[in-house]
Amino acid sequence: MSHLRTLSLSSHPPKCISPALRPLIKPPIHIHVLARHFRATPPRGDVFFVAFPALKGGLLALTRWTLLLLPFVYRYRMWKRYPRFSMVLFQIPVFAICLVLALGLDQSPRTNRWRLLLMSEREEHEWARRRFDECIAQDGPLLVAADDPRVAQVHRVCERLVAVLDDVDSPSHYVSAAATQVVDDTPEAQRLRLSQVAGEQGAGLAFKPSCTAQSALMPFRPESSNPTKQLHIDDWRIYVVDLPRINAFALPTREIFVYTGIINLLEDDTLLAGVLAHEIAHVTQRHAVENAGFVNIAAIAFDIIRGISYSLTISFPLMSDMAGSFINLMNDYVADRAYSRKLEMEADVVGLSFMAKAGYNPSMALDLWDAMAAVEEDAAASGQAVSISDKLTFLRTHPTSLQRQKNIEKYLPKAMKYYEASPFRRQQASPPAAPATAEPEQTASTTSREEKVVVTAANA
Numbered sequence: 435m436s437h438l439r440t441l442s443l444s445s446h447p448p449k450c451i452s453p454a455l456r457p458l459i460k461p462p463i464h465i466h467v468l469a470r471h472f473r474a475t476p477p478r479g480d481v482f483f484v485a486f487p488a489l490k491g492g493l494l495a496l497t498r499w500t501l502l503l504l505p506f507v508y509r510y511r512m513w514k515r516y517p518r519f520s521m522v523l524f525q526i527p528v529f530a531i532c533l534v535l536a537l538g539l540d541q542s543p544r545t546n547r548w549r550l551l552l553m554s555e556r557e558e559h560e561w562a563r564r565r566f567d568e569c570i571a572q573d574g575p576l577l578v579a580a581d582d583p584r585v586a587q588v589h590r591v592c593e594r595l596v597a598v599l600d601d602v603d604s605p606s607h608y609v610s611a612a613a614t615q616v617v618d619d620t621p622e623a624q625r626l627r628l629s630q631v632a633g634e635q636g637a638g639l640a641f642k643p644s645c646t647a648q649s650a651l652m653p654f655r656p657e658s659s660n661p662t663k664q665l666h667i668d669d670w671r672i673y674v675v676d677l678p679r680i681n682a683f684a685l686p687t688r689e690i691f692v693y694t695g696i697i698n699l700l701e702d703d704t705l706l707a708g709v710l711a712h713e714i715a716h717v718t719q720r721h722a723v724e725n726a727g728f729v730n731i732a733a734i735a736f737d738i739i740r741g742i743s744y745s746l747t748i749s750f751p752l753m754s755d756m757a758g759s760f761i762n763l764m765n766d767y768v769a770d771r772a773y774s775r776k777l778e779m780e781a782d783v784v785g786l787s788f789m790a791k792a793g794y795n796p797s798m799a800l801d802l803w804d805a806m807a808a809v810e811e812d813a814a815a816s817g818q819a820v821s822i823s824d825k826l827t828f829l830r831t832h833p834t835s836l837q838r839q840k841n842i843e844k845y846l847p848k849a850m851k852y853y854e855a856s857p858f859r860r861q862q863a864s865p866p867a868a869p870a871t872a873e874p875e876q877t878a879s880t881t882s883r884e885e886k887v888v889v890t891a892a893n894a
Contacts, residue, residue, distance in 0.1 A: 489537075490534065490537065490538070490552050493530040493533060493534050494530075494534065494552075494730055494734070496526060496527075496530055497526070497527045497530040497531055497534075497734055498733065498734055498737050500523055500526045500527045500530075501527050501734065501737050501738050501741060502737055502740075502741045503523060503741075504523060504524065504527075504741065505741040505742045505744070505745035505746075506741075506745050507520050507523060508745070509745040509746070509748075527734075531734070534550075534552070535550065538550045538551050538552045538727060539551075542719060544718070544719065544784055544787075545719070545780060545783075545784065547780075549724045549727070550724065550727035550728065550731060551720065551723050551724060551727055552723070552726060552727040552730055553723040553726055553727070555686075558686050558720065558722070558723050559686060559687055561686075561722075562685040562686040562687040562689075563687060565685055566685055566687060566689055569673075569685075569691060570641055570673070573673070573675045573677070573691070574641035575641075576675050576676045576677060577641055577642075577643075577644055577673055577674065577675060577676070578644050578674040578675070578676050578694065579644070580644055580645055582644075582674070584674060584694055584697045584698075585644045585645050585672075585674050586645075587697065587703065587706065588644070588645065588672055588674055588692050588697065588706070588710075589644075589645040589647065589672065590703065591703055591706050591707045591710055592645075592647035592670060592672055592690065592710060593647050593648075594707070594792040594793060594794075594858055595647075595707065595710055595711055595714055595788055595789075595792050596647040596648070596649055596668075596669075596670055597649075597792070597858075598788050598791040598792045599649075599668070599714070599718065599788070641673075643671040643672055643673050643689075644672055644673055644674040645672045645674075646669050646670065646671050646672065647669065647670040647672060648669050649668035649669055649670075668688070669688065670684075670688045670689070670690055670714075671688065671689050671690070672689075672690045672692065673689065673690065673691050673692070674692050674693075674694065674697070675691060675692070675693050675694065676694050677693045677694060677695060678693075678694070678695040678698075679693040679695045679696075680693070680695045680696045680699055680809060681693050681695070681696060682696055682709055682710065682713055683713055683716075684710075684713040684714055684716060684717045685717070686717055686720070686722065688717070690710065690713065690714075692710070696709060699805065699809070700802070700805065702798075703794070704789075704794045704795055704798045705798060705801065705802050705805070707789050707792060707794040708785065708786075708789055708794070708798065708799045708802045709802065711785035711786070711788040711789040711792070711794075712781050712782060712785035713781075713785075714785065714788060715780075715781040715782075715784035715785040715788060716777075716781050718784065719777075719780065719781065719784060721777045721780075721781065724777065725770075725773060725774060725777060728770075728773045729770055732765060732769045732770065732773075733765065736761055736762075736764065736765040736769070739761055740758060740761050743757040743758065743761060744757075744758065767829055768828060768829070771828075771829060771830060771831050772828065774831045774832070775830065775831065775832065775833045778831075778832050778833055778838075779833060779837075779838070779841050782799075782838055782841055782842060783841065783842075783845050786799055786842060786845060786846070786849045787848075787849055787852055789849070790849040790850065790851075790852035790853035790856065791852045791853075791856055791858075792856065792858055793853070793856040793857075793858025793859040794853075795853060796842075796846060796849035796850060796852075796853055797846060797850070799842050800839050800842060800843070803835040803838045803839050803842075804835070804839075806835050807834075807835035807836070810835070
């Protein structure tokens with residue numbers, strides 16, 4: 435029996451086994467198991483098996499064409515001859531507009547205001563990447579080095595503003611482990627990540643940012659050369675351009691461009707924080723996308739007016755051309771720029787809260803726009819050409835300094851509460867108590883500094 439147990443462990447029966455025992459030992463059976471790794475289908479942004487951008491564009495185009503035909507259907511009484519066709523022609527734009535509103539309607543996370551966003555974050559980042567390439571190609575050779583004191587000032591202000599954006603109450607700012615991160619593996623997302631990495635590497639080889647304001651949300655950042663495995667980091671890259679231009683702007687891909695003209699004009703950290711907080715607010719509120727959505731909806735509304743006007747004045751060509759030109763003027767200038775002014779006012783309010791939470795006195799925003807008004811007055815007094823759109827308020831893309839100040843004054847009490855509760859304000863070390871004999875000298879020094887800031891703003 436022991437001999438049989440030994441034989442049962444072998445893979446092939448030996449020849450010495452008797453024929454009576456050989457049938458008891460069966461040859462091994464090799465089973466090929468096909469192992470299939472589980473892989474979830476990546477989420478796609480398709481609607482009705484159509485890509486979301488193509489669906490939006492098709493719905494808007496279909497709506498505009500049908501709305502142009504409806505006035506002629508009514509004028510020539512085609513609805514009596516073809517009632518079914520006329521009803522379908524009327525239902526198409528109604529259904530398309532409802533579908534566009536259902537897909538693009540969104541509520542602002544900070545102001546709770548309803549808005550229409552007809553561009554996804556992926557499309558927004560692609561647009562911002564093209565805009566960044568244009569800016570870096572034009573202003574890249576004029577970037578200021580990292581050891582410049584003006585760069586240190588901008589970096590100091592941006593670090594505090596970026597820390598304010600790290601709001602733990604925001605669902606989009608939850609931090610998870612690298613292994614549990616959900617990565618969009620769609621071809622469009624992979625192509626975007628590869629283009630972003632290639633663009634960053636290309637820009638990094640040619641023009642590195644002047645400084646970087648790092649976010650505190652990701653204390654541990656594993657490095658990877660694979661762009662599909664890189665974690666999403668909320669750092670802001672800052673480019674300080676050595677030009678006397680009084681301007682600054684931010685892109686949705688977290689790049690901030692600051693020109694030395696505005697740094698030299700303001701000098702004070704608080705005033706500079708007011709400008710940078712305003713630009714960062716544009717990015718957090720996605721104002722560029724919202725403005726594009728409003729332009730599309732406004733175009734549909736003006737197409738209705740244009741079609742009605744043309745159908746009523748088709749017998750009078752001169753009147754029809756005049757009405758069409760007036761409608762185009764209202765569409766291209768008045769409506770678009772009026773909404774742009776509204777977004778600027780909202781950026782002032784949101785930026786005021788950022789500024790206050792970062793420990794900067796929000797009441798200094800009033801002094802900021804006093805300085806900007808002085809700059810405009812000096813430019814007009816020096817003989818610089820002023821366009822008619824800057825003279826007329828309803829044609830301006832930005833509100834006047836007086837309008838901004840009135841808007842800021844309404845929200846200033848709420849911003850002061852943020853300022854008083856700001857941890858940055860509490861972290862500032864109080865200066866040591868000076869002797870009684872040095873009090874007059876310290877007061878005089880403080881007064882001279884205040885006078886210097888006022889004189890700088892008045893002479894700007």
